[in-house]
Amino acid sequence: MLGSPAAPADANQVEDFSRFAGERGIDLAELWVAGADNRLGWAVLPIYSPGRTMLLLTPGELPRGGDVAPLIERVCQLAGSRGVQLAQVLAEPAAGDMQRAYNQCGFRQIAELLYLQSSIRRALSPPRLPEGYAWHTYSEQTHPMFCRAIASSYTQSLDCPALSGLRDIEDIVAGHRSSGEFDPVRWFALTRGEDPIGVALLTRVPRVEMAELVYLGLTPAARGQGLGDVMLRQALWATSQMGLQRLTLAVDARNAPALKLYYRHGLGHIGTKTAMLRDLRVSTQSDSAPPR
Numbered sequence: 072m073l074g075s076p077a078a079p080a081d082a083n084q085v086e087d088f089s090r091f092a093g094e095r096g097i098d099l100a101e102l103w104v105a106g107a108d109n110r111l112g113w114a115v116l117p118i119y120s121p122g123r124t125m126l127l128l129t130p131g132e133l134p135r136g137g138d139v140a141p142l143i144e145r146v147c148q149l150a151g152s153r154g155v156q157l158a159q160v161l162a163e164p165a166a167g168d169m170q171r172a173y174n175q176c177g178f179r180q181i182a183e184l185l186y187l188q189s190s191i192r193r194a195l196s197p198p199r200l201p202e203g204y205a206w207h208t209y210s211e212q213t214h215p216m217f218c219r220a221i222a223s224s225y226t227q228s229l230d231c232p233a234l235s236g237l238r239d240i241e242d243i244v245a246g247h248r249s250s251g252e253f254d255p256v257r258w259f260a261l262t263r264g265e266d267p268i269g270v271a272l273l274t275r276v277p278r279v280e281m282a283e284l285v286y287l288g289l290t291p292a293a294r295g296q297g298l299g300d301v302m303l304r305q306a307l308w309a310t311s312q313m314g315l316q317r318l319t320l321a322v323d324a325r326n327a328p329a330l331k332l333y334y335r336h337g338l339g340h341i342g343t344k345t346a347m348l349r350d351l352r353v354s355t356q357s358d359s360a361p362p363r
Contacts, residue, residue: 072114076132091278105142113139115146122238122246123156133168143176151351157237158351161344170345178347181233183324187338188281188317195311198304200261206305207267209258217260218244220267224288229326237350250285251276257309261293261302268293271302273309276319282310284320287329299332307336 073080073088080088092099097118106112116128127146133139147158160178162169170180200206207213222240238246251274261269269289276283284306289298310318320338322329 072116072128072130074131094277103142103146105139113142115142117146117150117158119150119153119155120246121249122242122244123154124238124242124246125150125155125158127158127160129160129169131163131166131169133172139172140176143173147176147349147351156242156350156352158349160347162347164343164345166345170347173347173349176349177353178349179233180345181348182231182346184321184344184346185324185330185340186319186321186342186344187333188319188341189307189336189338191307191311191316191318195304195308197308198301200301203264205262207260207262209255209260213260214244216262216267217258217270220260220270220290221247221286221288223267223290224269226291228288230288230323230329231346233348247272247285250274251283257282257313259302259305259309261298263293269298269302271306273306275313275315280315281317281319282306282313282315284318287320294328299328300336303332303336 073084089099091097097116099116101119102114102116104111104114112134113130118126118128120126127143129139150158158178160173161184162173164183207216209217218240221243225235228235253274257273257275259271259273260267261271267290269287271287272285274283274285275281284303287299287302287306289302307318310316318338319341320333321344322333324330324343
């Protein structure tokens with residue numbers, strides 16, 4: 072699962088991932104394998120996240136002549152019985168056979184994700200806010216503010232619009248909190264007067280000297296006013312304050328305004344993945360009981 076179609080991962084990569092899994096609470100006992108004649112054919116590791124979602128980690132190519140659908144289906148059915156609502160996979164764009172296999176298992180493409188990264192090589196200053204605007208960091212008291220801003224920012228959003236309406240706002244926030252090493256002082260909500268109009272959610276990527284912009288969003292009324300530049304500069308400044316020199320993020324390839332914003336601030340393209348999603352609530356309501 073950690074290797075490439077050309078070669079499997081080496082022992083050091085496996086050991087490093089095992090340590091990472093332990094640190095992040097990923098249960099390797101959940102690993103499912105399939106094969107025949109005492110030979111390993113394929114494997115699936117479901118990585119469960121708060122917010123009732125899971126990511127499936129699989130090899131990058133299909134086994135020769137093998138049907139992976141039964142294995143994927145068993146994993147999805149078990150996850151659905153545990154209350155998981157959404158299953159996601161990140162496939163290589165060129166891996167058409169993989170995508171077709173997931174299509175047969177009820178997954179649909181929701182976005183082509185572009186992974187961007189910037190290098191921060193100098194000390195940065197926080198952006199100046201217009202009069203009447205203010206930053207707020209995340210806490211139990213500001214939780215409702217963040218929920219309102221995030222939920223409103225999804226309206227007419229160009230970033231993975233297929234996700235709109237599929238998740239409860241509390242699940243969305245829980246999912247964002249589980250990304251990387253959560254620190255509430257690196258979550259920013261921007262207000263205009265009493266109204267929350269946007270969020271920039273940062274996290275530290277474990278085991279890597281890098282920050283990730285987990286989510287940046289503005290409410291519809293706040294778009295087109297240059298506030299995206301302000302919020303991204305805040306994220307870049309906060310990254311430098313963490314003593315880190317790199318900021319990374321993922322963005323929907325169809326989100327032209329966001330791409331212009333990120334490219335304008337020096338972020339460059341480093342990779343692409345095809346995001347595919349299956350709503351497990353649809354299948355578990357009509358299918359038979361999951362396997363034990």
